[in-house]
Structures are given as structure tokens and as C-alpha cells.
Amino acid sequence: MGWLPDRYQALRELLRRGNVEPAVREEFEHHLTLRTQENIARGMTPEAARAEALIRFGEVERYRRETAALDRSDARTASRRERWRDLSSEARRSIRGLVRAPAFSLTALVTLALGIGTTTAIFTLLDRIVLRPLPYPAAGRLVAVDHPVPGLEAGARWKLSVAGYFYFKSHSTTLEELGTFQLDGATLSGSGPAELISICSATASFLTIVGARTIRGRLFSEADDRPGAPPVVMLSHAFWLRRFGGDASVLGRTLRLDGAPVTVIGVMAAGIEPPRFALDVWIPIRLDPTARAENHHQYTGLGRLKPGVTPRQATAELAGLTARFTDLFPTAYSARFMERYGFTEAVTPLRDSLVSEVAGVLWILFGSVAVVLLIAGANVGNLFLIRAETRRRDVSIRSALGAGRRELVAVFLTESMALCGAAAVAGVGLGWAATRALAARVPQGFPRGSEIAADGRTTAFGVGLGLIAGLVFGLLPVLRKAGGSSLLGDGGHRLTVSRRGHLIRRALVAGQVALSVVLLASAGLMLQSYWRLRHVSAGFDPSSTLSFTVVLPSGRYDTQLSVNRFHTELARRLGALPGVVSSAAGSALPLEGMAPGACGGVAIEGRAREPGERAPCVPVVQVTAGFFRTLGIPVEGRAFTDQENDAGAKVAVVSRAFARRFWGTASPIGRRVTAGNEKGYSTVVGVAGDVRGYGLDQPPVDAVYFPLVENQGMGIARGPKVVVRTGTVPPSPLVRAIRGVLSEVDPDVPLADVRTMDEIVDQSLIRTSITMFLLVASALMALGLSALSVYGAFAYLVAERRHEIAVRMALGAETRRVTREIVTQSLQIAGIGVAVGLVAAVGATRVLQSLLFEVQATDPAALGAAVATLLAVSLMASYGPARRAARVDPMAALRE
DSSP states (O other), rough: TTTOOOOOHHHHHHHHHHHOOOHHHHHHHHHHHHHHHHHHTTTTOOOEOOOOOOHHTTOOHHHHHHHHHHHHHHHHHHHHHHHHHHHHHHHHHHHHHHHHHHHHHHHHHHHHHHHHHHHHHHHHIIIIIISSSOSTTGGEEEEEEEEEOOOTTTTOOBBBBBHHHHHHHOOSSSSOOOOOOEEEEEESSSSSSSSSEEEEOHHHHHHTTTTTTTEEEOOOTTTTTTSSSHHHHHHHHHHHHHTTTTTTGTTTTTEEEETTEEEEEEOOOTTTOOTTOOSSSEEEEEOTTSSSSOSSOOOOEEEOOOTTOOOOHHHHHHHHHHHHHHHHHHTTTHHHHHHHHTOEEEEHHHHHHHHHHHHHHHHHHHHHHHHHHHHHHHHHHHHHHHHHHTTTTHHHHHHHHHHHHHHHHHHHHHHHHHHHHHHHHHHHHHHHHHHHHHHOOOTTTTTTTGOOOOOOHHHHHHHHHHHHHHHHHHHHHHTTTTOOGGGGGGGGGGOOOHHHHHHHHHHHHHHHHEEEEEEEHHHHHHHHHHHHTTTTSSSOOOTTEEEEOOOOOTTTTTSHHHHHHHHHHHHHHHSSSEEEEEEEEEBTTTTTSSGGGEEEEETTOOOOOOOOOOEEOOEEEOOOOTTTHHHHEEEEEEOOOOOHHHHHEEEEEEEEHHHHHHHTTSOOOTTTTEHHHHHHHHEEEEEOOOOOSSTTOOOOOOEEEEEEEOOOOOOOOOOOOOEEEEEESSGGHHHHHHHHHHHOOTTTSSEEEEEHHHHHHHHHHEEEEHHHHHHHHHHHHHHHHHHHHHHHHHHHHHTTTTHHHHHHHHHHOHHHHHHHHHHHHHHHHHHHHHHHHHHHHHHHGGGGGGGGGGGGGTHHHHHHHHHHHHHHHHHHHHHHHHHHHHHHHHHHHHHO
16 A cells, blocks of 8 residues: 555544535535546555545545545455466475376376276266257157067067058157158169168148248158149258268259159258168158058157147056057957057157166166276375375475475375376377277168267366366365374384275275276176177178168159169170179168068968968068179078069068978978068078178078069169179279169169178178177276286285384295285285176176176176286286295394
């Protein structure tokens, strides 16, 4: 306040003159402002100018209030500055101390960064896929609507039929809106080279449910969705940028979709996609409400509940509506069918429907990396305790000089916060990189796979873990009373560790070992499961085989004869390529496209069914001659011939599993089967070897193979998979030559989805392989951290006992005996951890049972291997410190 006039002289003058009367307050305020402005003009600071004016005009009380407030503000500012200087000084001192202890700092930093990084990456997956609401309006009220068919197969779910969709839409009182969609592929031509694209055929109501909006043009409406309306198409945002470069003039342009002209009416906003899949274009689905009811269920139902309605209430209402199908649609749904198969309705929250199959896996993975983080935390906590013991002299001196508990807390907190903050930064960077790597490995169709990306929540989670770790590690030594002036009595010479300190460190080591047992047992189970899956026969030979997809435009390939001619010519030209042994085509391939949901009704001659009863639903595959030979599938009897394919002969090949199911041990050759509309039976001419149709961990499929011709009411197969087998030539380099052959046969037919059959096999193992990789990586990290912790803890404990060991050695103790005692102590601690971990592993591994293949969660081999590994690691980690201790020079140790 040195800028004020003499305070006491001014106060005496003001008391003599008295205060300003209230009646002239307004005038006073005016003159006070003028005086203040004059003082500022003379070069005074605003504060000094105001104070001088107040003193001059006699406002003593206001002067006192304002100067007191300034004094308090100055005091607070000075206090904050002082605290900041103290904190900065302590932080610099802590950083210098960490730099001077690189072994401690780097070990703790790397350990904690690995734990935070892995946990952050898996949290990002869990958050993006399971925890976050779906990116649709009123996402909490969105539901999947489908039909459970328990009498057909456990867990079987059928989609909606046309008749069912319109009946539910017009009669449901629990659904605010109901829509449906269907995903497919088509050939796009015009405005560039022909391309196989993904399309979503949807109702206008579906667009409303998902909150679709355009950035160019408009959405298609209910008028566009009526049968017979002019064909229109909307482009997805990503496809618009990729194919048309974001050209706004694309609106109104005519493209050719499967050879038919369509008009572009809009471009979707970014991020608007149907659940589960990314796509290129949207088209109206154009269902006919007046069409004859059929028991065919191929349309995915998506609804929005009315406010206050639960999925259970909606299920009860729609199940009641489904029960009326027998009276409303008797030719499609007989009473016998409804009763035999338990056909009903289910309404499931959309998020549960999408992520239920992966949520359990992600929670397991998150639990495993959380265990790694706990082990890393215990390891770093042990290091901090050891460091606290080495700093007891420093803490004792600070305490003797008057430092209180608060100052001691600040000492440890600044050091732990500096180290854990650096670990959090490194861990977040590692988590972002790991998230990108995992997102790149996510297969097509993985629930919410396109949403996987690190963001601010990832950073916040990792930083939060670092802050929590910093607080815990900073407070741990203080809570243990690591320092105190009472220690000065020893002159700072031999500051021994308390019994309580030893117990805490041993408990941390045992806890790490126990957690490591759980992770090692889990990883062992997944390794066994993966090994068994890799050795399961898929039923075909994937080596030297390439697959790709062709979709023929319906405008030019409108008959099965034209389709057959295309495939005959394509097979002829492919067979002429150097190194190609054979080629064929099929509507589906093993391990993809032969799932139970993609089935067709098959009738067997002589097997009676009730009126309206649906035929057994099994995968129905249309193939060309040479399909079984190209894929290496053995056939008992014979396969189709080229002549039978061209002539549309009524022949069929059944899988061995199908033959066992319907004919037992009798030969099916010569029996007759049909599919679709039952207008003609086909004679079984061969029995194909069993193949795994939809996963190596699933049983062989009951499949029926028909020639790739228009029979059995299955329609024209315009989009089959083509397979090419090579001899000694690797298949992948042939892609360019195959593309050239396809262009020669028809330049408007694109080549798409090119993969080797080995890649398809690997893709079928993606969930198991990712889970196994992450669990094994977690287990190896846990093993390494546990070994490091055991080594570090016992190295320190041995160092603490150097004087005791020196005395014993001086009195004649044998080196072997000292080594054995120290190793025995370490194994006792590890044994306690192993025992606790074994009990925990027996319970924890049961969670993995749904992910295992031909392995029990309590498999003795996996548990035994985990126990043996941890005991061996503990033995090796403790042997080194024990040997060094036994070789200590007694005289040198006693002089320390």
C-alpha cells in the first residue's frame, strides 16, 4: 500500500471535516468519478486514483472496506504465489530425484505405462461397443423384432415375413414405429467402371427410426416405397465421396443398378448406417401389403417402443398377434407348424441384440487387462515402498527441522504424481496405438466395428488411472509412517525395515503371483482351445485356392440359361490360365454363407408333413460341376456333370450329416429331395463329405447341393462365389489375370471380395484368435511383472539382511544353507500366492467356458501349467539374490 498518502494524517483531516451527507450522494458520486479520472490522467494507477479520491471526499468507511479488500486480495495472491513456488520447487526436486534414480524411475514408468496402455485400449473397445448408446434418436427405445423358433433349433431366430411385418405395423399398440430392411450386393455401372457395392433395401419408416437425413437432395418417401414407383437411390456419404468425389451434380443422375436404371435423389449425411454393416447405397424395399402370405422370413425388423413401454410388454403383445397367424394366414402358418416349432415373437433391445455375442468377450478381456494393471500397480507400489525406505534419512531430517505430516505428504505426492503423470501420457499414447491396431483387425459385420476409435474418453480414462495411481503411491509411504524424527536416534546408520513393512511387501508379491495364476490359467485354456480349433477339419482343402464374388446384372442376365453361359465361359477361360487346375462356382462357400439362418425348406419324398407345416430348414447350395473337386470335398457316389448343369437335370448331392439325420445308416443314393416350391423332386446321386458351414467350432451342416440352374423354385443365382484352385503356383498373384479374364467375358461384371480360402479359415477364427492373443499377451505381461516383482522384492529383502547374513557367515554358516533358506522363504511366499490364485482361477475360468472348444474350464493341464510356471519363475527370480547374498564378504558387510 506504499502508493497511498500518509494514512493517519488523511484520516485526521477527514474526521475534522466529517462525512458527506446522504442528501448529496448523487453529486458526490459524480465528483468522485471526476476526481478519480483526474488522478488517472496525472499518472496514478486506477487503484491509487480511487483511494485518493475517496480520502479527499471523506468516505472513510468505504475507504476502509476497499483497502481491506485489497489487503485480503494481496494476501491471498501472495499466499497462492508462495504455494505455487513451493510446489514448483518440490516438483523440480522430485524430478531431479527421479532422474538420479533411473533404475527405479524407468522400471516404474514402463511397468505402469504398459498396464495403463493395455487397459485403456480394451476400455475403448468396451466403451465404444457395449457401454455407449447406439447412434440413433431415442436409442434406448429401439428394439429388434424377430421370431424365435425353438422347435427347429435351439437359439434359432427367424426374421419377419412380409405379411407379418404389415400386420404388426397396423395392429401393434406398443410400437411407435416399425420398419424393416435387407442387406444385399449389386452391380453398379454408369459414371465409371462397374463395381460390386453393398445396398440396403429399406422401408421409409426404417429411415425415420434411424434418424436418416441427407446433406444433398431428399430421402425416399412412402410414395417411393410403393410397388411400381419410379426406381430411386440414395448414396451413402462415404460412397459419394469415394465414387463421385463429392460432386453435388450427382443429384438427378441416372445410374445402372444390376443393369436397371435408377435415379439419384439424395446423399446421406455421414454416419447414417443400418445396424452392424456399412453400405454404399440405399433403395426402397417396396414390399406389397396385398401379396399372398408366405412362410418366408428374410426382412430384418427394427422398431421403436412408445414411451413407457418395456420390451417385455411389446413381446407379450406381438406374441399374441403372432398366435392369430393361423386364422389370418392358414396357407402359410398351420396350427401344426405353430405348435411343433413353437413359432412366436420376441422384442429385444437393439443394443443387446447387436452386442450380446461380443459383450461377454469384451468384459472378459477388460477383466484380464485390469488384472494386469493391478499386478503392475502392486509392482510399482512395491518399488515405491522400497524407495520410501531408502529415503527415510531424508524424511527424518525434514521432520526434525519442523516439517509436518502435510509437508511430508507433499514430498511423496509430487514425486508419485510426476512419475505417474508421465506413465499416464505414455500409456494413453500406447492405448491409442493399440486401439488403431485392434480396429484394423475387426472383421466385416463385427457389431459396431466402424465406431471403434480412440477419443477424449480414452484419454480421460488413461489420465484418470494415472491420477489414481499417483494418489495411491504417494499416500502409501505416509500411511505406513515411513519417516519420523525418532529415527535420528540411530544416527542415520542402520535404518532397518519394520516387520509391518516386510509383511506389506510380501503380501503384494503374493497377490501378484495369485493374479498371475488366474491369467496364466485363462491363457492356457484359450491356447488349448485355439490349438484344437486349428486342427479341426473344415471338410475341405483350403490350400492353393482363391475365391471371389461376381454379381451379374439382372437386366441382361434375366434367365438361368444366360447365367449358365456366363459361368461356363468364365470357367473355360479361367481353366486356360497358367497354373489353374480347376474352377467352379457356388451360391455359398464353407465357413461363410452356409449358416442355419440362411436355410431353405427341403422336402423328402415319402416323408409326410402336416398341411402348412414348413419343411426342414437346412442350407441349400447351388453349385456348378467341379465344385466338390475344386474345394477338395470327397463325394461318395458321384457329383454333377457339366451336361447335367447345362440341361438342368433333377439331381442333388446331400451332405453326410444330412443323410445321417434323415436316413440313418441307409444309403441316400437314389432317394429324392426337393427345395422351394416342391414342383419337382431331384434324385440324390452322391453324398458329400461333411463341411463346417459357419464356424470351425460349430458342428457340420446338414446341407443339400443342387446344380446351379433354375429349378426347385430357388430363383436365378446371379451372385455366386467363384473358387479357383492352382497347383504349384500361389493363387494370389493370379488376381490380375482373373480380372482380365472377367473383363473379357463381360466388362460390366466387377470382381469383388477376393480372398484365399486360407484367409476365410483364419477369418472364421478371428474371435477366438483375438481373445487368445490378448489373454496370452496379458498373461505374459503378468508373468514378467510378477518375476520382476519377486526378483526386486527379494533382492531388497536380502540387502536388508546383509548384516545378519554377514554375521552368520562369519560364525561359519554354509553358503548352500544360506542360499536354500532364502530361496525357501521366497517359495513360501509364492506358494501362498499360487494357492490363492488356484482357488480364484477355478472360479474365474468358468467365465471362459462359452469361448472354449473341447476344453473344460477346470482343465487340470492348464491349471497345472500355470502353477508350475509361477513356481519356476519365483524360483529363478529368487535364486540370483540368494546366491549374491551367500557370497557376501562378511568383513565388508559388517563395516558398512
